[in-house]
Amino acid sequence: YFCLLVGLKSYLFLLHAGVSYNFEKTENGIFRLKLTANATKTIADLRRPLEILMKGKTINHPDLTLSAVQLLLSRDGVAHLKSIEQETGTYIMYDRQSLNIKVFGHQEQMAAAEVKLVHALRQLLEKKPLEICLRGHNLPPDLMKKTVENFGVDLEGFNKEMPEIKVELHQHRHLLKVWGSKEDKRRVERMIFELASFKHSSLVQLASENVGGKEDNQRVDYSEPSEDACPICLCEIEDPFRLESCGHMFCLACLMDQCESAMKSHDGFPICCLKTGCKEPLLVVDLKHLLSNEKLEDLFRASLRAFVASRAGMYRFCPTPDCQSIYQVAAPDAETKPFSCGACYVEICTKCHFEYHPFISCEAYKEYKEDPDSTLLEWRKGKANVKSCPSCGYTIEKADGCNHVECRCGSHICWVCLENFRSSEECYGHLRSVHQSFVDIV
Structure with a gap:
């Protein structure tokens, strides 16, 4: 996430000079961004684009099939991904738990990265045998x-x-x-x-x-193999492998293909003996002989995805990309308790699945996430001393003083009628001639 941190600093420095901020790194390695400003509206203006930047965009394209997405794990796929990140100034992540590709950056950069990535994976897929x-x-x-x-x-x-x-x-x-x-x-x-x-x-x-x-x-019985045939390929057994759980014999390559197929399709779990009438599960000791350590880890990941998918609505993955933790979804009428991830240390609300929010309801927090300005609009209701700059729309609260107000954008505003001027002299002249006073007359 280093490039995201650099992007955040550049954004704050270039677009909002005068706002103070600092990055805090916790003992668990999590970065927190703290913003400080002299107006609520400033924080609201800053927070929305920053949240969009950190949320990223999930790439959904009909050409991004499972076969195409898995190419990101290949040497050529990684090289293309890094090249696109450098060209577009984005960060691209393949989440192996959700099988999603997310791109992080500004809107134009993300759009360019999506086009380039889809094109690159399409070409790699065509070259794949x-x-x-x-x-x-x-x-x-x-x-x-x-x-x-x-x-x-x-x-x-x-x-x-x-x-x-x-x-x-x-x-x-x-x-x-x-x-x-x-x-x-x-x-x-x-x-x-x-x-x-x-x-x-x-x-x-x-x-x-x-x-x-x-x-x-x-008579030829095409569906029934002989006793000496492999139950998967129905041919004479090559490189025989005996399962520890049930003792049935298979071709070594057939069992390896069975595991590979389960990893790709996610519907072959639990992995069991395919001998007719057996269905004994394959033991870990068998899997260790059949697969490399890397393949075995991929198999366990796929098994976990299959478990969560088969129990839709009961369990969910931690929303942190590539985090393998899962949590149990809270019932609608249950007490709201946070899920504290032991792997990435985030706290998640088990009802609405956003960040944990102990002092606000799920409905209110979801509304705030969708529109951070809603709290500001609620605060403004009924306040005669709060108005918007007619030039830039910035929210201004006037506590005391005369009816000449200078906005941060440089406009000089008449607080009575909200007409704006280029200088304070012009504004004072307007107050004398039109309103005959510099201050409100009660």
Whole structure:
């Protein structure tokens, strides 16, 4: 947040000279900004744009799919993000808990950063290879073999038809990777799916021909794997891995893909054994063998997001970006108690989810947050000695003295009729000729 602090100081110095302020850093590392001015209106004028600056803007764009957003964690994604921050003078944050991208800065800067970031992620996504899985419950067990038979060991069949693309086969993971345009990727995907559909139709036809004949006991059951097959890919087990909880055997790569899929889709939790009728949860000892420490941390984050999402309205994440703490939402009729985050030390109201506000109701505080000037307008009601400068709109309170008032913007104002002048002499002349007095006559 260093660039935000610099931006705040620049804003205060350039736009509101004369206002005193200082940054206080607490023992927990939290910065507090203290503003001091000689008028309530000044504080209100300052606080609103500062709160907008600190709130930031969540980028919502149809091109920012989950696949595109996750590119921010890649080396190229981080490089693009830092470059855009420097070009636009903003701060961009990817919150891995809410899966949101927020940009902080002034309005024009945030708009420019959003355009550049969406464009950069769109280009990165187009360069990212399309992954086509060649195994699974709905695919023929020997689809990879048939792919090699149809297109060659080095997949030269794809290169002959579409020389502008690059296709690689990862045999260990039963996976195709395709580099090219979106349409080229879709074309390869259609060719593979057509091959899978043809193979599936052949198996079904063979099964139907055997029904009722002397070889009825040899019918092909496409949905049931053999005892020695991996329950996920339905193929012969490669790199066998035995689960600690239930003892069932899987391909090592299949279990790794199961964990990766849960992290990306957020709907695969809890992660359980996929052997028919088992559903035993995978233990941490298994996950430590399957995933690196970094991937394991991502899995735990995704699991926590899935837990909070499945209990909508009961729990919420701490609003501090990237904070992993959660808190229980208070019932509407319950006593308001703050949530004190042990990770980032903020205090949150568990009813309205704004900063904790012990001396004001949630409704009043929400209204204040939406319109900080509302308290000032309420204070002005019925006060004859409070008026607005006709030149700049600044709120002026006249405690005593004559009817000539000088605003901070330099205007000389007649307090009786609010006509403004360039000099005090002109204002006094107006008071003599029009109102025949410098002071109010009671």
